[in-house]
Amino acid sequence: MKNILFSLVFSVMMCGIGYGQTTWIIDPAHSSIQFEVPHMTVSSVTGSFTSYAGTFTSKGKQDFEGAKIITTIEVNSITTNNMERDKNLKDEDFFNAAKYPEIKFESTSFTKTSGNHYKITGNLTIKGVTKEITLMAEFGGIISINNRQKAGFKATGTINRFNYGLQWNDVLDNGGLIVGEKVDIIINAELIKQ
Template structure:
């Protein structure tokens, strides 16, 4: 009896893996941004180029999705060249030593309707920490030009720069510790 149960479990697991679909990032229509408070009176915004991202899911509502993302830290862009160079340096991201940030999900759970929570491991500045982000699944549509199925997501959450060892000598009164992450992404079904 145990042997039959094990075989059945393996077949079910194999079937789930077989039917999993992969979705690749559409870089031209995706953005990874951040906002941080400056001196308690304003916000500075920036972005990183997403170099690679994919979603693997066997369910059409993505409730079992696995998300992986890599972004180029050297691409940090705040619309100010001098500040961008400073952010790339050792005082902040130390982009020469830590050229990428990565995220790999550990769970992707539907909360209600189009709202989800994604939990995972964020690696930034050589430090890996668990984070949880809010996700809105904007649906799927066929791209009229490529005829490929596309899926859209908005992602938001807050991480503490101090937990990743970024600008630890900078007081929170000068630069907020909480950094708001926002991503707007499109994925193409492979």
């Protein structure tokens, strides 16, 4: 009898823990992970990663306050529309894709700042180095289509590539860097409710 009672209580507790949680996954066909970095101090080069996966676990059905994000990006999927440059980015001077095939992000907080705007803080891991970053996100809303719910976010942030060991560079005659130190991140995420 004690075992039955214990099992019943445990089941109720576990249901309570999971209650109200909703899982969403990133739809790669309608999402993008892009970056932009200054080039020769006068322009910028843009690129993207085309292979990635991510989940959002939210506490409420319509509100992402306190959501948990886990995202994994395949380094070899990097593209800047230049084969020679892409090869260089995958080599040891930059991402070293052979040794560090994945970039990972795991959120530690997801806070509403006002209206449909959120502040996302989390740990970004590149080349085995983990640093805290902050992204500012705009929530596009939730719609229902073909009996599926979808949600959308646009998030932006900036990192210093030197902090992650992406340190190759050369200096111009005027003292500027050929490849800029700061990298802007632009993420458009369309989520599908599970």
